[in-house]
Amino acid sequence: MENYYDVAIIGAGPAGATFARELYVRRPSMRILLIDGQTDQNAKPCGGLLSPDAQKVLAEFELTLPNAVLADPQIFSVHTIDLGASITRLYQRHYLNMDRLCFDRWLLSLVPDSVQIASGRCTKIRRENGFVLHVQTKDGEHTYRAHALVGADGASSIVRRQFFREQPYKYVSVQQWFRGSDPCIPAYACIFDPKTSDSCSWLIRKDDCTIFGGAFAKSHSRAAFEAQKARLEEHLGVRLGKPIKTEACQVCSPRRMRDFVTGKDGVYLVGEAAGLISASSFEGISSAMLSGRMLAEAFTKKDVARAYRKATRRLRCKLYGKTFKRSILCSPALRALIMKSGVQSVKIYQRGDKI
Numbered sequence: 001m002e003n004y005y006d007v008a009i010i011g012a013g014p015a016g017a018t019f020a021r022e023l024y025v026r027r028p029s030m031r032i033l034l035i036d037g038q039t040d041q042n043a044k045p046c047g048g049l050l051s052p053d054a055q056k057v058l059a060e061f062e063l064t065l066p067n068a069v070l071a072d073p074q075i076f077s078v079h080t081i082d083l084g085a086s087i088t089r090l091y092q093r094h095y096l097n098m099d100r101l102c103f104d105r106w107l108l109s110l111v112p113d114s115v116q117i118a119s120g121r122c123t124k125i126r127r128e129n130g131f132v133l134h135v136q137t138k139d140g141e142h143t144y145r146a147h148a149l150v151g152a153d154g155a156s157s158i159v160r161r162q163f164f165r166e167q168p169y170k171y172v173s174v175q176q177w178f179r180g181s182d183p184c185i186p187a188y189a190c191i192f193d194p195k196t197s198d199s200c201s202w203l204i205r206k207d208d209c210t211i212f213g214g215a216f217a218k219s220h221s222r223a224a225f226e227a228q229k230a231r232l233e234e235h236l237g238v239r240l241g242k243p244i245k246t247e248a249c250q251v252c253s254p255r256r257m258r259d260f261v262t263g264k265d266g267v268y269l270v271g272e273a274a275g276l277i278s279a280s281s282f283e284g285i286s287s288a289m290l291s292g293r294m295l296a297e298a299f300t301k302k303d304v305a306r307a308y309r310k311a312t313r314r315l316r317c318k319l320y321g322k323t324f325k326r327s328i329l330c331s332p333a334l335r336a337l338i339m340k341s342g343v344q345s346v347k348i349y350q351r352g353d354k355i
């Protein structure tokens with residue numbers, strides 16, 4: 001029974017780490033296994049912006065964020081650039097700029113010691129009196145057994161693939177890191193370019209680096225990324241230079257209510273594995289932490305699947321609403337109309353302007 005657990009969680013991102021911590025608080029006698037494959041070398045590509053929704057979730061946990069997690073500078077606005085229509089507008093934003101890997105490590109540090117952590121990748125799962133999991137670690141393959149299984153393993157979830165309908169709508173997110181920052185490059189920009197993507201991209205200053213990333217169709221993601229980078233450089237009149245790091249991963253873009261899958265029959269999904277991410281902005285940290293807490297609470301109920309589905313209803317409806325926002329923002333005509341109107345934009349005061 002040494003390798004037997006009541007619950008095995010695959011993935012210790014914001015969803016998995018939160019679920020493990022919150023489950024321990026509610027069911028301290030449970031044997032919990034948390035399997036995670038994240039290392040310095042394969043850290044999650046992310047913009048690392050903590051939205052007001054995510055800040056609210058941290059507040060609800062009564063958590064305060066260590067300074068060491070923050071990145072420089074803190075930002076108050078986003079330059080929204082439409083490369084197709086050649087319009088730029090400034091909008092106020094209330095994000096915290098942070099180092100995503102540090103954030104994940106900090107959340108993991110809050111998981112109680114009684115939760116067993118296995119560093120490695122789960123490569124195979126089968127149902128057999130519960131679940132049998134094969135995990136590849138640096139010292140070979142290990143096998144674990146668990147009564148219940150939680151997929152907190154992000155957009156390319158092995159748990160979702162194996163037990164449920166795959167996420168039908170996904171982009172490939174490509175992101176590059178550049179040393180330094182040019183004064184002509186905004187500290188934070190959101191870029192739309194219908195020529196290269198029907199989604200959005202971002203430019204964020206992060207300590208002594210600048211990151212440029214975006215979401216692109218799977219079939220030609222790298223070529224589209226390079227074409228958009230060249231068009232952006234031309235628009236800004238500055239070259240980003242030689243990248244010091246290029247990273248890529250899948251990112252979900254839910255379109256229908258049924259794209260959110262919460263799980264059943266002893267297998268549950270949290271965070272992006274469940275499809276819980278904003279289709280309009282790709283903000284997913286808040287939904288990941290929130291769903292982690294909701295599933296932990298559902299584990300105190302008799303019918304876990306039902307309780308969890310019910311608890312996430314409001315969140316799923318809210319994220320479904322974001323699919324409509326996405327349709328508007330990603331429609332070149334509607335976006336141009338909104339941006340030209342200047343609604344909710346911030347005026348930049350130049351010398352001599354009337355105040």
Ligand SMILES: Cc1cc2nc3c(=O)[nH]c(=O)nc-3n(C[C@H](O)[C@H](O)[C@H](O)COP(=O)(O)OP(=O)(O)OC[C@H]3O[C@@H](n4cnc5c(N)ncnc54)[C@H](O)[C@@H]3O)c2cc1C
Nearest residue numbers: 011013014015037038046047048049122154271272284285
């Ligand atoms: C490029 C990009 C930029 C983004 N920027 C932002 C942003 O600025 N702000 C924001 O709020 N959201 C952002 N998002 C979305 C956000 O990153 C995700 O929604 C959020 O991380 C989801 O959390 P999660 O815990 O569900 O999954 P993840 O954070 O993806 O964590 C999954 C974990 O599971 C592990 N794992 C996966 N498969 C296995 C396996 N087989 N075995 C073991 N471990 C496994 C991974 O190593 C990882 O640690 C961005 C997404 C992308 C792709």
